[in-house]
Amino acid sequence: MMKQSKTNKMGELRLMKGNEAFAEAAIRAGVDGYFGYPITPQSEVIEYLMAEKPHERTGMVVLQAESEVASINMLYGGGGSGKKVMTSSSSPGISLMQEGLSYMAGGEVPCVVANVVRGGPGLGDIQPAQSDYFQSVKGGGHGDYRLPVLAPSSVQEMSDFVPIAYELAFRYRTPVLIISDGLIGQMMEKVELFDQMPRLTDEEINELYPWATNGKPKGKKRRVITSLDLDPYKLEKHNFKLQSKYKTIEAEEVRCEIIECEDADYIIIAYGSSARISQKAIQLAREEGLKVGLLRPITLWPFPKKPINELVEKGVKGILSVEMSAGQMVEDVKLAVRERTKVEHFGRYGGVIHSPEEVLEALKNQIIGD
Amino acid sequence: MSEITIKDIIKPENIVYEKTSLMTDKSLSYCPGCGHGTTHRLVMEVLEELGQENDTIGVAPVGCSVLAYEFMNIDMQEAAHGRAPAVATAIKRLWPDKIVFTYQGDGDLAAIGTAETIHACNRGEKIVIVFINNGIYGMTGGQMAPTTLPGMKTSTSPYGRDVNSMGNPLKITELIAQLPGTYYVSRQAVHTPSAVRKAKKAIKKAFQNQLDDKPGLSFVEVVSNCNSGWKMEPVASNVWMEENMFPYYELGDIKLEGNLL
Numbered sequence A: 001m002m003k004q005s006k007t008n009k010m011g012e013l014r015l016m017k018g019n020e021a022f023a024e025a026a027i028r029a030g031v032d033g034y035f036g037y038p039i040t041p042q043s044e045v046i047e048y049l050m051a052e053k054p055h056e057r058t059g060m061v062v063l064q065a066e067s068e069v070a071s072i073n074m075l076y077g078g079g080g081s082g083k084k085v086m087t088s089s090s091s092p093g094i095s096l097m098q099e100g101l102s103y104m105a106g107g108e109v110p111c112v113v114a115n116v117v118r119g120g121p122g123l124g125d126i127q128p129a130q131s132d133y134f135q136s137v138k139g140g141g142h143g144d145y146r147l148p149v150l151a152p153s154s155v156q157e158m159s160d161f162v163p164i165a166y167e168l169a170f171r172y173r174t175p176v177l178i179i180s181d182g183l184i185g186q187m188m189e190k191v192e193l194f195d196q197m198p199r200l201t202d203e204e205i206n207e208l209y210p211w212a213t214n215g216k217p218k219g220k221k222r223r224v225i226t227s228l229d230l231d232p233y234k235l236e237k238h239n240f241k242l243q244s245k246y247k248t249i250e251a252e253e254v255r256c257e258i259i260e261c262e263d264a265d266y267i268i269i270a271y272g273s274s275a276r277i278s279q280k281a282i283q284l285a286r287e288e289g290l291k292v293g294l295l296r297p298i299t300l301w302p303f304p305k306k307p308i309n310e311l312v313e314k315g316v317k318g319i320l321s322v323e324m325s326a327g328q329m330v331e332d333v334k335l336a337v338r339e340r341t342k343v344e345h346f347g348r349y350g351g352v353i354h355s356p357e358e359v360l361e362a363l364k365n366q367i368i369g370d
Numbered sequence B: 001m002s003e004i005t006i007k008d009i010i011k012p013e014n015i016v017y018e019k020t021s022l023m024t025d026k027s028l029s030y031c032p033g034c035g036h037g038t039t040h041r042l043v044m045e046v047l048e049e050l051g052q053e054n055d056t057i058g059v060a061p062v063g064c065s066v067l068a069y070e071f072m073n074i075d076m077q078e079a080a081h082g083r084a085p086a087v088a089t090a091i092k093r094l095w096p097d098k099i100v101f102t103y104q105g106d107g108d109l110a111a112i113g114t115a116e117t118i119h120a121c122n123r124g125e126k127i128v129i130v131f132i133n134n135g136i137y138g139m140t141g142g143q144m145a146p147t148t149l150p151g152m153k154t155s156t157s158p159y160g161r162d163v164n165s166m167g168n169p170l171k172i173t174e175l176i177a178q179l180p181g182t183y184y185v186s187r188q189a190v191h192t193p194s195a196v197r198k199a200k201k202a203i204k205k206a207f208q209n210q211l212d213d214k215p216g217l218s219f220v221e222v223v224s225n226c227n228s229g230w231k232m233e234p235v236a237s238n239v240w241m242e243e244n245m246f247p248y249y250e251l252g253d254i255k256l257e258g259n260l261l
Ligand SMILES: Cc1ncc(C[n+]2csc(CCOP(=O)(O)OP(=O)(O)O)c2C)c(N)n1
Pocket: B062, B063, B064, B065, B081, B104, B105, B106, B107, B108, B109, B132, B134, B136, B137, B138, B139, B140, B145, B226
C-alpha cells in the first residue's frame, strides 16, 4: 500500500543526543513540515532543526508556533493536506494537544507527535518520567479512539522509529505517538543514521492520498477533512470504522523485544529508559543465579498481550512491571495476565530514576519473596 | 393572448444572475436573513471568477458556519474551535502555490482563537481570513461574544453587557490592522445590495492579494446580523445593526497595501 522505501544505512555514525537524533531522522525521513513550541527536555529538537536549515537540504518547513495548541492544529492542516508533518513536546505541552489529537483521530489525519516525558502532574519538573502512559495509550483526548504508541529505549531508536511511525501514520491514517523521556532525549549515544529518503512530490501525494485536501482535482469530487457528523447513526457508523481499524492495528502492529526469557522463572516488563535499567537488573539477578528475563514493549498501544500470555502459559512464577510512574502500565500487564501469576509494580517517579539495584531489590521483595 | 408562465421566463436568454457552481445544491442551514449565506456565496463567486476552484483549500470554523464545507464546493477542512488560522498556516506553508482561506465567527476568531488569529496575522501568513462579526455566539444559542455591544442582551448577559465586569467589545480588526503582518484589512456588511457589492469587491481584493503573493495576510470582516440570537425579525435586525453595530464597527477599508488609512 505504501510507496515507502525501506531505510538504508551506510554506516554513518554520529554521537548525538536523543532529541538531536530524532530531529535529524525527521529530515532524513522526508518530513515536509515540523511545527513546535519549546519546552524542556525536548527543545533541542526545534533548535537542531532551525540550525540545520532543512529547507535548504530537503525543502522541509520548520515553524515555531505560538503554542502547542497551534502546533497540533498546524499538524491537522498539514496532515489533512497529505503532507508528512511532525511536532514534539513534553508532558504539559502534550496535554494541550489532546483536543487536536482527538480531532485528528476523528478526521483520520496522519501525523507524528513525540512526547519527551517529564515528571508531573502539573508543571512537575524537567526530569525523566513515564507517567504519561495512561494519556498516551488510553486515548488522551475525548471520544473513543486509540493512537499507536512507539517507545524507543535508545538514541538509535529515536532515529529508527521516525520512518516506522510515518509508515503507521499513513497506512492507518492516524496520529502516531513516539514516547520517550528526558533521559533518552538528553543522553548522548552513538547512532547509525539512515540515508536521506526523498520527500514525496505533490504528484505522488495526490496519487497516494486521494483523500488529501490540497485543491479539488479537475473533474473529480472535492475532499473534506472533518470529525463532525451531527447524525448520531452516521457518527456511530464512523466510529465502527475507527474501531475496526484499531482491531487491525492490534492484530498486525504489536512490537516488543524479548530478552533472556527462554529459561526465566521471573519476568520484568519495562519500556523505554526503564527497560534499559531493567536489562542491567536482570544481568545482576543472573549473576546471583536468579533466572530473570525482560519483556520490552516497543508498541505501548497495541500492547504486547500475546507474548505476555505465552510467557504466562510457559509457567513464569511472577512478573514485575517496572515503570517511572506510580503504576500505570501495570494495569495492562494485569489485564494480559488475568490473575494467572503474580504481578506487581515497581517504580520511582516525579522525575526520580530507579537504579538497577533498586529494581532487583523490588523483584526479590515483591515477586520472589523468601 | 395566453398567460405567461414561469416556464416562459426561465430561458437562457433571460438569465441575468446564476448561482455559482462553487456552491453545492445542499440547502443552507442558516436562518433566513442571516449574513452567513450571502457571505458564503460571495467567497465562492470570487473564487470562481478568479478561476481558483481547483487550487483552493478552505478552513471552516466551529460556529454556525461549521458546516461551510457542505455548501462550498471545494476542498475543505473543518478546524477545532478557534484554530482555523493555525490549520491554514500549515496548509499554506506546505502548499505555497495554493489559495488558502479561513472563514470564522467572532467567538471563534476573537475569543477562543485570539492567539491563533493574532499570531497568523503577525507572521504575515499569506492567507485570507473572512470574519463574520455578528456580536453573539449564534450556534450555541445566543451567548455573549467578545464583540457583543455594551448593554446588549444575550443569554449570558441577560441584563445587558456590563462593560465593568464583562469587558468592552473587542475591535479585533483594528487590533490586527496594527500588525505589520497584515497587508489588507477591511470591514464590510452584506445587508443591502450596495453593501453586498462593496463586500464582494473587498473579498476579491483579498484573494487577489494572495494570488499576487503580496506580503502579508488579507483580512475582511463582515458585520452581520444574527436575527435568531438577537431575537429580532430579519429586517428589524438589519435596522438595529445599522443603528447600533455600524457606529461601533465602522465600515470601510482600514489598511490598504500594508498602510493604515
Ligand atoms: C473547545 C470548544 N469550546 C466550546 C465550544 C462550543 N461552541 C461552539 S460554537 C461556539 C461559539 C460560536 O460563535 P461564533 O464564533 O461567534 O460563530 P457564530 O455561530 O456566531 O457564527 C461555541 C462556544 C466548542 N465547540 N469547542
